[in-house]
Amino acid sequence: MLTTKYSLILEKVIIALNANNNPSKGLEASFNILREGFDHYDWVGFYFADHKAKILHLKVFSGIPTEHTTIPFGKGICGQVAISNKNFMAPNVQEQDNYISCNINVKSELVVPLFLEEKNIGQIDIDSNTLSSFSEQDELLLEDCCELISKTYGSSLLSL
Ligand code: SME
Secondary structure, eight states: OOOHHHHHHHHHHHHHHHHOSSHHHHHHHHHHHHHHHOTTOOEEEEEEEETTTTEEEEEEEESSOOSOOEEETTSHHHHHHHHHOSOEEESOGGGOSSOOOSOTTOOEEEEEEEEETTEEEEEEEEEESSTTOOOHHHHHHHHHHHHHHHHHHGGGGGGO
8 A cells, every 4th residue: 555645646647647648748747756756766767678679778767867778688777677577676776786877876776667468568767866765665656657657558658
């Protein structure tokens, strides 16, 4: 169950998704809501999975630009999620031996896969400049966001 604070943010995301027919715009609006809604969300982005080339492509983000706009499957936390299809919470990114640093200020990270018809088509990545900042609430919220994004935009997400 989401706490009141998390439920309120989720409500705002639902409104933003319903208000935007264009998936890029809906994702951008949602990521801005997430980043502005929580002090511990410093960067929020969506990496799309190209399964043929085995590369993740950054499609939409909120926060400072990163040079890591493409990530091979298996590399970094994002690349590992592309293969495992499971949430990855890193309370301290310094302790990760397979990690790609986008910004030296980042201390913890949470990556949650987004499924379309049971296929992992990408992931939401959240960076935090605070150590151990993510909880089960963040995982639940992101899982809900991923499900809503998938339901709202369906296969149009494949041509983001
Ligand atoms: N830290 C990620 C790379 C993406 S940036 O955080 C935006 C990783 O290890 O995959």
